Amino acid sequence: MTEYFPILSTQVNGSPLLYYDNAATLQMAAPVQEAVAEHYRTCNGNVHRSSHAMARSTEERMEAARETVRAFLGAEYPEEILFTSGTTQGINLLARIYEDQLLQPGDEIVVTALEHNSNFLPWLEVCRRTRAVLRVVPLTPDGDLDLEAYERLLTDRTRLVCMTWISNAIGTVNPVERMTALAHQAGAKVLVDGAQAVLHRPVDVTRLGCDYFAFSGHKLGALTGIGVLYGRRELLDNLRPPFFGGGMISTLEGLHPSYAPLPYRFEAGTPNYVGAISLGAAIDFLNRFGIRALTAQAETVLNGIQSIVLAHGGSIVGNPQVRAGVLSVLFPGVHPYDLACILDPFGVAVRAGHHCASYALAQLCISETLRISPAFYNEPEELPQFEEALERALHLLGIAAS
């Protein structure tokens, strides 16, 4: 796999890079880089505007990428795939729609305590502006969602349930299919934040049953600045666009616009077409191996890291029934920032902090963790280097603490 990722051969301070921050961003495979470079070498033109060969070719590639994403998500129609700048923008787009068009005072929105700020703050703000009520599904002490509490939160005023599939902070895998079914029984729609899940679970939005699904391309190794908001066609058809600009109207007669069909009415302005092309290429690359196989490889390394952490006195934050993608760890008497800083010159790239999920960590009475998130291109053969780096870092910090 390293042949596809030359960056993984980088040395940091003389040590081989161990890139364990894939929950933050996935490295870009060489074929995806080549797809971007090839685009700019051979055919670059703005889309949905001009009719010359460059523009037509770019448009074909972008729409082909849309179809690739449709198949990847198991969506029924390509017009259900809205290109955004990322998970955050996709969720904010939906939040703006709900604010403007779908919420009344006293309506309720349910989010979970595991949410990344991108799927927590928009709804907090929407409820403040509309006088809707935000309900938060609490956690169990193990870091799972309290599903009994979730069921009790669903009422006939619940308009939307927003849930993350896999927590970026502690790796909890939520039973989104079951939670979606319960939400629908209550008459609510469902948004799934799939930012972490897309690399660790095969996605089928039709089987999940969710109404909306958001993710970011760079989590799959595409360019940053591209993402997707999936929405069921029958829902999107009845929504007005929240943002306006070029490329999203059919006609403008005087002061009377007629908005473009799906998906374009929700893609105002020049889309990130190169980002979309990179996303299509990234999905094509991952499809060569299959998400299940890639996940299995990452889980092997994750389990090895967990064993090493525990053997050196660390603890794993949360003990959910199902975990994927990330480990949040703590070592007694050691601040996660210090450990992350000291691991860096040994080549180990990890993240420390609240991971934009401070609400989740606070529910577990924690403020920061060290987050380790290997991916499919990491290998068990790296584990001895990781263990040695951890030992030396802890030794240095142990001296400082004495």
Added chain:
Amino acid sequence: MDMDEVQRSIQEDLTQLADPLSQMEYLLACARASQGIPPEQRREEDLVPSCQARTWVITSWDGGLLRMQADSESFLVKGALALLCEVYNGRRREDIQVFTCRLLEDPGFTGRLTGEQRKGLASILERLHEEAAQ
């Protein structure tokens, strides 16, 4: 030594420690040697805002001289604070007012710290100079 001389001495130490690990070991050693602030004396109002690791700075003026105590949950930050204390502790207001701290520009001093931590240290320096100007 005056403030400039202390600062130069620190910068020379850090320059001699060319690799990142040695620089961090230096900061950690400074943290170990620092008296810090006993836990029972750490107050919420002494927390430095927007520091990622909880960091406390207590300042007072005794006979026109600055008394500064600092501590942090992060040993690297505590080490950096110990060095700042070495520069600023016991100094007169007029000395602080004319002094330019260049340590935050020194990669050996802040290269291992995050952007947020550097901002936190910058806010501490700003506060010291504001107090000195009062």
